[in-house]
Amino acid sequence: MHIAFLTPEYPHSKIKHSGGLGTSIKNLVVALVAKGVKVTIFVYGQSKSEIFEENGIVFHFISDKKYRLGKWFFYRKHLQNYINSVVKKEKIDVIEAPDWTGVTAFMNFTVPLVIRFHGSDTYFCHIEKRKQKFKNRLFETLAVRKAKGFIAPTKYAGEVSAKLFGLHKEQIKTIHYGLDLTQFNNEHPEHFEKGLVLYIGTIIRKKGVFELPEIFNKVRNQFPKAQLVLIGGDSGDVATGSKSTWELVKQQFHEKDLDHVSYLGKIPYTEVQEYIKKANVCVFPTYAETLGMVTIESMAMQKPVVNSNIGWAQELMEHGKSGFLVHPSQHEVYAQHIVALVNDKALYENMGNEALRFVANRFNIQNIVDQNIQFYKNVL
Template structure:
């Protein structure tokens, strides 16, 4: 089989942007290539046109183009024409695209289209209970209607997307994101900085960052030495119009607590792993995810995690065993779970060990890649 992926992001030095979607795609395509599946990745919205091979994968960079009129349409048609040329010349058997912005809305591709529900604007607006532009929903709905099949990283994300887009006659296959576990090794889980609480993710309202000041205040009543480190890019705040969510968040901490807060912004990924290993525990009080890559990455590095109770998280963590699940707005309970871990090193180590086992059982990229291969065989009729 030859499977192709269309994406706005991919972890590579020549690519303008990479985040959770890009990481999940790279983990998968590298594993597929190792299993002798021919893979091409098409990254749009780039600063250059280029084609090169790496890790057994052909990567196409597609330069962003400006249009004077109806750019949203002509941009998609330009992509369509380029992709169709490659489908015919490279004999691509199926194309996968993300749901975000409905990038395939006006495309007629010459290969079966699969949409993976990484998280559409429709999905996130629903979870955040905020208004969505009609145009955005239209694009995403059109894209969904053109797809032959669907994948979602959690059953929860698939079920919500199915309801929002009115998908009645097709099954949404759940296939989790996966990790290359050899890249997530913590040989000394008993070595960590006591009291260090780590948050990793964009500084944005939907990820629950505005719950952290009240949670930290309650934690520090019993553990004054506790400190919070935040890693991730700043973003504008939709609700207030502020260009910086971090500036808003900074003002929410008590003066004394703020002295125990460190914001590192974005840092190189290898340093992120170092901070995960250094932390005593990780917190992800998010209101809106489809899965949450950094959660399973932290679990793979044997860190106890305090996550949210909302749908998708229940598929990642067994509450009280491989992590804790607490609603982000239940500040007292959230703080108490953190306090329980800060007080008990053995609990941290046991929960961290269980978290690693959970990732090995459910999110190992070797198993995930094979699930994807079986799915694509069913779509293409090839093996």
């Protein structure tokens, strides 16, 4: 079997940006190749075109193109024609694409198309109760209608997407993102910095970052030595038009707390893992997600997580056992769970152990990859 992935991002040194979407694709691709499946990656919107093979994966970087008018249509047709030519030459069986921006709208492929609901603009606008641009909804709807199969990383994301795009929920197969657990070793989970609270993710409103100042203030009222470290790229703010969400969040912290807050921006993932090892608690007070890769990555490194309790999060852990689930707006409750983990080392260790056990049972890529292969076979 030969599977192709069409994506705007992928974790690679030649690609400037990649987030959770790219990471989830890479985890799956590496596992597919290990199972003997041929994989081709089409990465669009790149600064230059390039074709190369690496670790058994064939990459096609497709350069961005300028058009005087109608780029939304003509660039898609350019991608379609290029991909179809490679499909024919390399005998590709299935193409998978994300729902985001409806990139496959107006495209007609010569092989079946699978859409994975990583999180569309339609989905996030619905979750955040934001008004959506008409063209975004149109493109994503047209893209979904072109697909023969659908996958969602959580049951919740699949059911919401089905409702928004007029599908029957039975049409969408839930297949969680997977982790190669060998890449998340924490040989000494008993070693950590007491009171170090870690947030990893884009600094953006939908991730609940505006809740952190009040939560952290309540934590420091009970444990004054607490430290908050934030890691992730800054972004513009849709609500205010500000170019920097971090500058807005920074203003919300109590003055006495700011000396205990460090924003590191984007750093190499090897360094991110070192901070996870040092953390006492990892926090993800997000309002909009389909799964949340960094949540399960932190759990895989035996870290207690205080996570949002909305929809998708119910599938990531068992509240009170392998993590804590709290609504981001409940600052007092959120802080109490953090403080409990700071003050009780036995609770910290037990929850970390249960977190790893939960992730190993539900998100191990060795099991996830077989589910994906069977799905592709069913589509064919």
